[in-house]
Amino acid sequence: MRLNFCIRCMLGLACVQGYAQTCDYSISGRIIDRHDDSLLTGATLVLLNTGETVYSDLDGIYEFTGLCEGTLNIRVSHPLCEPSNVTISVPSNVPIDFYLEHHYEELGQVTVTGNAYATQSESLLENRVKLSTLEQFAAGSIGDALNTLSGVSSLNTGNTVVKPMINGLHSSRVTIIQNGVRMQDQEWGAEHAPNIDLNTAGQVIVLKGASALQYSGDAIGGVVISEPPRVPVKDSLFGKVILNGATNGRGGSITSTITKTYKSGLYATLQGTVKRFGDFEAPDYVLSNTGVFERDGSIRIGIKDFDYGLEGYYSYFRNDIGILRASHIGGAQDQVAAINSQQPLIIEDFTYDIGVPRQEVTHHLAQVSAFKRIENLGKVSASYNYQFNRRFEYDIRRGDDAEKPAVDLELSTHQISVDLESDLSERVSVKTGVAFNYQNNFANPETGVRRLIPDYDQYRWSVFGISDIELNSNLFLELGARFDYTTMDVLKFYRTSFWELRGYDELFPELEVETFGNQILTNPKPDFANASATAGLNYQFGNGLILYGNYSLATRAPNPSELFSEGLHHSASRIELGDLKFSSEISNKFAVTLQKNEGIFQFTLNPFVHFIDNFILIEPTRVEQTIRGNFQVWEYRQTEANLLGVDVDLRTEITDQFTLTNQFSYVWGQDTTLDIPLINMPPPSMVNALEYNVPKFHGLNLKLQSDYFWKQSRFPDNNFEVFLAETETNELVDVSTPPDAYHLISFMAQMEFPFNNSNNKITVGCVVSNMFNTSYRNYLNRLRYYADDLGRNVGLNIKVNF
Amino acid sequence: MKTISKFLILSLVILGMASCNNDDDNTPDPVNEEEVITTMTITLTPEGGGTPVVLQSRDLDGDGPDPQVITPVTVELVVGVTYNGTIVLLNETETPAENITEEVEEEDDEHQFFYIPSSGLDVTFDYGNFDGDGNPLGTEFTLVANTASTGTVNFVLRHEPNKPNDGTLGDAGGETDISVTWDVEAQ
Numbered sequence: 001m002r003l004n005f006c007i008r009c010m011l012g013l014a015c016v017q018g019y020a021q022t023c024d025y026s027i028s029g030r031i032i033d034r035h036d037d038s039l040l041t042g043a044t045l046v047l048l049n050t051g052e053t054v055y056s057d058l059d060g061i062y063e064f065t066g067l068c069e070g071t072l073n074i075r076v077s078h079p080l081c082e083p084s085n086v087t088i089s090v091p092s093n094v095p096i097d098f099y100l101e102h103h104y105e106e107l108g109q110v111t112v113t114g115n116a117y118a119t120q121s122e123s124l125l126e127n128r129v130k131l132s133t134l135e136q137f138a139a140g141s142i143g144d145a146l147n148t149l150s151g152v153s154s155l156n157t158g159n160t161v162v163k164p165m166i167n168g169l170h171s172s173r174v175t176i177i178q179n180g181v182r183m184q185d186q187e188w189g190a191e192h193a194p195n196i197d198l199n200t201a202g203q204v205i206v207l208k209g210a211s212a213l214q215y216s217g218d219a220i221g222g223v224v225i226s227e228p229p230r231v232p233v234k235d236s237l238f239g240k241v242i243l244n245g246a247t248n249g250r251g252g253s254i255t256s257t258i259t260k261t262y263k264s265g266l267y268a269t270l271q272g273t274v275k276r277f278g279d280f281e282a283p284d285y286v287l288s289n290t291g292v293f294e295r296d297g298s299i300r301i302g303i304k305d306f307d308y309g310l311e312g313y314y315s316y317f318r319n320d321i322g323i324l325r326a327s328h329i330g331g332a333q334d335q336v337a338a339i340n341s342q343q344p345l346i347i348e349d350f351t352y353d354i355g356v357p358r359q360e361v362t363h364h365l366a367q368v369s370a371f372k373r374i375e376n377l378g379k380v381s382a383s384y385n386y387q388f389n390r391r392f393e394y395d396i397r398r399g400d401d402a403e404k405p406a407v408d409l410e411l412s413t414h415q416i417s418v419d420l421e422s423d424l425s426e427r428v429s430v431k432t433g434v435a436f437n438y439q440n441n442f443a444n445p446e447t448g449v450r451r452l453i454p455d456y457d458q459y460r461w462s463v464f465g466i467s468d469i470e471l472n473s474n475l476f477l478e479l480g481a482r483f484d485y486t487t488m489d490v491l492k493f494y495r496t497s498f499w500e501l502r503g504y505d506e507l508f509p510e511l512e513v514e515t516f517g518n519q520i521l522t523n524p525k526p527d528f529a530n531a532s533a534t535a536g537l538n539y540q541f542g543n544g545l546i547l548y549g550n551y552s553l554a555t556r557a558p559n560p561s562e563l564f565s566e567g568l569h570h571s572a573s574r575i576e577l578g579d580l581k582f583s584s585e586i587s588n589k590f591a592v593t594l595q596k597n598e599g600i601f602q603f604t605l606n607p608f609v610h611f612i613d614n615f616i617l618i619e620p621t622r623v624e625q626t627i628r629g630n631f632q633v634w635e636y637r638q639t640e641a642n643l644l645g646v647d648v649d650l651r652t653e654i655t656d657q658f659t660l661t662n663q664f665s666y667v668w669g670q671d672t673t674l675d676i677p678l679i680n681m682p683p684p685s686m687v688n689a690l691e692y693n694v695p696k697f698h699g700l701n702l703k704l705q706s707d708y709f710w711k712q713s714r715f716p717d718n719n720f721e722v723f724l725a726e727t728e729t730n731e732l733v734d735v736s737t738p739p740d741a742y743h744l745i746s747f748m749a750q751m752e753f754p755f756n757n758s759n760n761k762i763t764v765g766c767v768v769s770n771m772f773n774t775s776y777r778n779y780l781n782r783l784r785y786y787a788d789d790l791g792r793n794v795g796l797n798i799k800v801n802f
Numbered sequence: 803m804k805t806i807s808k809f810l811i812l813s814l815v816i817l818g819m820a821s822c823n824n825d826d827d828n829t830p831d832p833v834n835e836e837e838v839i840t841t842m843t844i845t846l847t848p849e850g851g852g853t854p855v856v857l858q859s860r861d862l863d864g865d866g867p868d869p870q871v872i873t874p875v876t877v878e879l880v881v882g883v884t885y886n887g888t889i890v891l892l893n894e895t896e897t898p899a900e901n902i903t904e905e906v907e908e909e910d911d912e913h914q915f916f917y918i919p920s921s922g923l924d925v926t927f928d929y930g931n932f933d934g935d936g937n938p939l940g941t942e943f944t945l946v947a948n949t950a951s952t953g954t955v956n957f958v959l960r961h962e963p964n965k966p967n968d969g970t971l972g973d974a975g976g977e978t979d980i981s982v983t984w985d986v987e988a989q
Contacts, residue, residue, distance in 0.1 A: 330961075330978030337972065345975045396977065398912075398961065399905035401836050448836030455830050493832050495866040516832040517895065518863055568865040575865050627839055627861045627870050629981035725918045725956030725983055726971050 027088065028063035029096040031056040031076065040078050040100060042234070048073040048085075076100065121211040122468050122478040123536020123550040125593040125606065127152070129204040131229070135799060136748070136765065139244035139253035139275055142198040146224065149206055150663040151606065151647035153682040156781040157191040157571070159280055159790050160292045160321050161359070164194065165780065166208050167608060168643050168667040168681045169221030172559045173585075175212070177225040178365065179313055182215050184413040184439060185363050185389045186453075188559035191571055191782065194224075195317045195363035195389065197296035199242070199255040199273045202229030208608070208647075209589055210532060210554035213464045214419065214433060217482040217532030218556035220587040220612065228300065231259055231267040240801045248793035249291070250350065251277030265305045272297040278352035279322070283773040283791035288348040289325040289355050294318065310370045317363040322354040327786045328396050329573050331629030332722040335785075336731045344787045357571065360392040360405075378422030387413045395570055401448050406570065408444035409453060413437065417462075427470040435462040441560065450567055453560045454492035461485045466534075474541070478550075480534045486557050487527035492564055493519045504580060528557035528584050544598025550591045558582040562616050562636050572782070575624055575633045582638060586613040604649040615641035617671065617678065620718045620735075630722050632733075639673040643681075657694055663687040668714070676716045683712035683738065683779055699752035699763075706745055712738035712779045739784055742776035744769070763799040768792070834895045838864045839902050841892040842980055844957065846877075846885035846945060855885070859982040862894060872982065877955075879925070879947040879988040887930070887943045889915065889957075891980070903941055906959070907931075913979075915940030916958040916971060923953025923986055937965040947988035956983040 031043040039060025046053050047064060049072055056062040067090045074086050076098045088096055127149045137145040143154045143162025155163045155170045163170050176183040176194050178201075185195040198204070204226050210219040239258035246252055253275035261267040275294040280287045295318050302311030326344030329335055338345055369383035393407035419433035437460040443451035466480035496518050499505055504522075505512070513521040536550035565578035591608040621635045645667035652660045664686045669678035689705040715738055721730045750765040773792040777784040844857040857877055861870035879885070891902035906913045910933035917927040917940070930942030963976035 328977065331981065333971075333981060334978050337975075396962065398837055398902075398909065398979075443830075445831045445833045448833065450833045450835055491830050493830075495863050497863040497866045497868040501867045513829070517834070517897070518866075519832050521829065521832065624865070624867070625869055626865050627842065627859055627980055627982060628865075629978050631865065725920065725954065725958075725981075728920055 023066060023068035025067040025069065025091045026063060026065040027067065027072075027090060027092055027096055028061065029098065030060045031062060031078065032060065032097055032099050043076060043078040043098075043100070045098075046075045046077075048075055121207050121209070121534075121536070121550070122476045123534070123538055123548050124207050124209045124211050124591065125548050125595060125604065127206040127208070129206070131202055134198055134201055134204065135242055136767070136797070138199055138242045138255050138273075138797065139246060139251075139795070140198070142194055142196050142201075142204065142224075142226065145198055145204065146206060150604075150649050150687075151208055151645070151665045152206055153665070153685070153780060155190055155680065156778065156783075157193075158287070158290050158321075158324050158327075158781070158783050160277075160290065161191055161193040161323075163190065163192070164206075164224055165682065166206065166222035166224075167610070167645055167647075168669050168678070172556065172562075173219065173221035175216040175219035175223045177212075177215050177223065179226070179228050179315070179367065180369065180383065181365060181367055181385045181387070181415070183363075183365075184387050184411060185361075186391055186409065186411055188561040191323075191359075192361075192391070193319075193321075195319070195361055196226055197255075197273050197294070197298070197315070197317055198226070199257070199296070200228065200271055200298050200315060201226040203227050208606070209534075209550055209591055210552040210587070211478070211480065211534040211536065211550055213466055213480040213482040213532060213534060214431060217462075217464070217484050217530055218554055218585075220554045220556050220585060220589075228269075229257075229259075231261050231269065231304070233263065233265050233304065234261060235263050236261045238802060240799060242797060242799045244795060244797045246277070246793055246795040248790055249277030249280045251275070251291075251352075253294075264303070265309075266303045267301070269298075269300040271299070276352070279350050281350075281791050282788035283770075283775045284788065285343055285347045286350050287324055287787055287790075288344070288346055288351075289322040289358070291322045291352055291354045293320040293354065306373070308370070308372045311368070313365075313367045313369075315363075315365045317361075317365075319359070319361050320354050321359045321361075323357040323359065323571065324783050324787055325355070325357070327783050328357050328570065331573070331626070331631050332623065332720070332733055333629050333724055335573055335733050335735070336722060336724065339734060339785045340731075356394045356396050358394050360394070362388075362390045364388040378420055381419045381421070382417070384414070384416045386415075387411075389413075393571070405447055406449045407452055408447050410442040410444070411439065412442075413439045428467065430465065430467045432465040433463070436460070437462070451493065452565070452567070452569070454490050454564050456488050456490040456492075456560065458486060458488045460487075474539055476538045478534065478536045478538075482532045484530045484532075484557075485527070486530070488525060490522075490524045490526070490560075490564070492522050492524060494522055494566060496520045498566055498577075502580075508580070524563075524580060526563065526580075530555040530557055530584055543596075544602070545594075545596045548591075548593040548595070550589075552587075552589050552591075554587045554589070556585040556587070558584065558616060565636070568631065572634075573631070574620070575631050576618065577633065577635045579636055579638075582616060582636070583614055585615055585638075587611070600653040602651040605646070606648070607646040608644070610643040612641045612643070614638045615671075617641070619679070619716065620720065623720055623722070632718075632720060632735075639671050641669065641678060642672050643667055643669045643678070657692055659691040659693065661687075661689045661691070671716075677714035679716050679718070680780060681712065681714065683741075684710045697751075699750070701748075701750045703748040704745070705748070706743065708743045709741060709778070711741045735785065738779040739777035742774060742778075744774060744776070745771045747771060760800070760802045763801070765797045765799075767795040767797070769795070835864055836893070836896075836900075838893050838895060839891050839980060840864060840894040841899075842957070842982060843890045843892070844887055845890070846879075846887050848880070849884045849886060852883075855879070857984055860894075864895065870982070872984065875985065877984050877986045879945070879986060881947045881950055881988050883947065885945040887945050889941045889943075891959075907939065907941060910939045911935060911937070911965065912962050914938055914960050914963050914965065914967075914974065914976075915943070916956075916960065916969070916974070917943065917945075918956040918958065918971075919986070920953035920955070922951055923955065923988065924948040924951040925955070925986070925988060933965070935965070950989045952985075952987045954983050955986050956981065 031040040043056040141162045146152045146164045153165045207223040212223040241256045244253045255273040257271040259269040273296045278291045280290045298315035300313045326346040367385035371381040389411040391409045392405040395406035415437045417435035421431045423429045439458040462484045464482035469477040511522040532554045534552040539547045565576040569576045589610040593606040595604045648664040650662040666684045669681040686708045692702040694700040718736045746769040752763045754761040775788045841860045846855040893900040926946045928944045929938035959980035960976040963974035967974040
């Protein structure tokens with residue numbers, strides 16, 4: 001083969017010499033995979049001067065003929081590689097070979113034109129969690145991986161329920177997209193983690209704003225998009241296995257992916273994860289009943305061509321999560337004892353058993369999607385998906401009920417959508433779509449506990465349009481609008497006493513259906529019309545300097561929890577009351593991002609201002625006497641809120657091998673109606689890391705990282721007093737004061753070992769987190785009252801790519 | 803354009819099916835809280851005869867907004883008399899009312915009552931029943947008013963306390979199932 005190539009070269013050269021001064025030169029060469037030197041078939045080479053296109057042949061050889069003397073710009077691309085632009089001069093005396101970065105590792109980062117803005121915003125910076133970072137968190141949760149981005153924190157319940165928080169907002173205000181499907185997994189609850197196995201993702205994108213209007217118009221906080229890895233169009237079989245072991249929790253995980261692809265465009269991917277940990281440990285004690293047992297799987301089968309594609313996808317997610325035993329308490333008097341105690345009141349020996357309280361969640365997601373390109377129209381896509389979310393919460397109960405779940409909810413969601421992407425001109429592209437969504441919630445009455453979330457049917461009709469406009473090669477505009485109409489049909493049992501106390505009996509007598517003892521069945525049918533819009537631009541100054549500016553208007557209908565909560569929330573040890581009269585939240589967010597992503601000093605500056613009308617928050621209003629003692633009553637309320645903040649990322653290449661990165665995030669949140677700080681705003685934080693890279697020595701990568709979190713000084717005072725009969729004293733229940741500042745050091749090391757002619761490799765990594773076993777509590781951890789956060793962990797991970 | 807209209811028609815059809823499918827208007831069953839204790843009745847029977855003193859705390863809407871009703875306003879005890887106390891717990895949201903005392907007594911190793919008189923009140927409580935390990939349960943007890951005095955008594959039921967304990971709530975831990983306080987006058 002090589003002989004053949006050389007002969008060709010010589011012939012080519014001979015030609016060049018023979019026909020000088022005419023437009024009859026030719027150039028040729030090979031397209032080579034930089035990673036393993038294999039020759040790439042089917043690469044596209046476009047001569048940008050003339051638009052002429054050639055492809056590399058089965059031997060990876062390309063040839064342009066009939067060239068004139070001068071400088072040529074060639075764009076080389078391959079389905080699996082970063083496209084590259086190269087300038088060459090003609091005539092050339094030597095064959096010109098092109099090396100492309102071609103590796104499974106990089107798949108997640110390849111952007112393929114045509115699909116680009118299906119998940120992109122032109123005017124908001126896309127914050128990416130790369131595949132390599134996701135793999136480091138293979139044994140963790142998606143929330144942990146997202147925490148590595150500036151401006152993204154998490155609201156935790158212990159260390160296994162990790163809810164992403166973007167610029168201070170979480171739960172229903174953050175939309176999570178998996179494989180193009182908006183997750184419907186009871187995201188309203190603060191202690192409900194996203195039901196996603198992060199090992200299904202090729203990369204995860206975070207948009208700190210509501211501009212991904214093709215998915216939702218109510219993402220007031222932002223959007224998290226988990227994208228599957230791309231598959232190449234060639235005959236191939238590849239995959240990976242990642243094994244993880246960790247000392248803290250004495251457990252680990254195994255995750256594996258295998259993909260088979262065909263040149264015809266057919267592909268299939270099978271993926272699975274099992275994760276098992278026992279009780280985690282704080283520096284000084286075992287966090288009893290905090291184990292986790294997760295098992296997930298997904299399968300994807302499809303065919304993809306330039307003109308059409310069809311795909312079926314199914315994923316299964318199952319997680320059993322232990323909730324710190326010491327966090328389950330009775331009333332205010334128990335709260336005093338738990339908060340005042342330096343350590344959890346219940347500490348038992350380490351075990352893998354998950355007792356009560358615990359959550360058992362299962363999520364099924366099935367989707368069929370197809371697209372077809374139609375000449376003079378564009379790309380039409382259609383999809384149908386079904387999600388089924390089952391949630392059990394087991395509590396500490398008495399007698400016959402001990403084995404029964406206290407919460408048993410089934411949430412089913414069907415969605416059908418049709419989109420059209422068209423290029424109106426070379427510079428203007430438009431994407432429009434319609435969607436219909438039906439959701440049913442069923443709360444099983446067998447629990448013997450009044451329903452936390454009532455039975456309901458919800459119907460939502462949506463329509464959106466987004467346009468990208470290229471004003472010139474440096475300036476892009478983006479405009480979008482969306483409208484959602486939501487209507488609910490709810491069957492809710494209220495306590496008659498509450499129904500009357502709120503005056504609902506006079507406001508909404510038409511909703512009353514029937515009275516059962518001290519409960520009343522009602523049939524509210526709220527509906528919400530929500531408009532959202534976005535406008536923005538990005539300007540490329542050159543040298544990697546880009547300015548993004550974005551305005552987004554988002555409106556969010558209140559979620560079932562905010563509307564219908566009415567009773568004791570055991571996991572929070574408080575009575576929570578919603579309000580039937582709530583209207584939609586209206587958010588206006590302005591964000592500017594200045595980014596420089598080339599050169600030895602790179603940075604991202606991202607200040608924002610965010611005004612939210614009808615912001616729904618929950619706050620304590622009084623203490624209620626019950627036979628079980630005193631409970632604090634928290635009521636949802638609507639107010640005006642302002643959030644201001646900035647996220648900063650800096651990256652300095654000190655030498656070829658040393659890189660210093662810094663992250664800083666700050667959010668200022670204020671309830672402007674009452675002029676008090678908003679609760680649960682992330683404290684200012686700073687992350688500094690020093691990385692040492694020697695790519696040539698087994699891809700050696702060493703990283704020392706420091707995470708510093710200030711004490712949150714801005715918080716509302718929700719403390720209250722309770723009388724303790726035993727000591728005959730009034731004791732303060734301090735549920736407000738944030739914990740002290742803390743500083744954590746971690747270290748990571750990684751090396752790669754190719755085998756089998758460099759086609760495969762083993763990557764071995766080691767992580768030490770909380771190196772000095774620092775005792776600390778995190779303001780955004782709902783269990784911070786009861787126990788310290790995690791102590792030191794030493795983890796080992798081994799990845800095999802084949 | 804034809805393909806588009808096909809897609810639209812398809813979506814409308816599915817939309818229609820989805821809407822129809824779930825029109826069955828079956829009314830959900832109400833849930834009666836099975837574990838809730840609405841009512842605690844403490845009967846103090848004087849040894850050697852006499853009218854029993856009955857203390858009751860009743861909160862029929864559980865953790866709903868209605869306050870619990872505590873009777874009597876002041877519990878009157880006679881100095882020197884020994885009272886045999888029994889505690890009955892009911893869930894009156896169910897019909898007929900469920901006797902929770904039976905459950906508590908079945909799970910005697912996981913429960914314990916505590917009687918906490920205020921410092922000015924000179925009374926003595928003694929446990930009247932015990933779990934299988936000989937640790938106090940306390941749905942039965944004796945009460946003696948030693949001298950004329952006034953104050954309060956707080957009755958607390960703890961679920962899953964440490965057993966044995968030193969008789970204080972702090973040492974017992976666990977979770978509060980009941981905590982009710984009465985004004986008491988011994989004369």
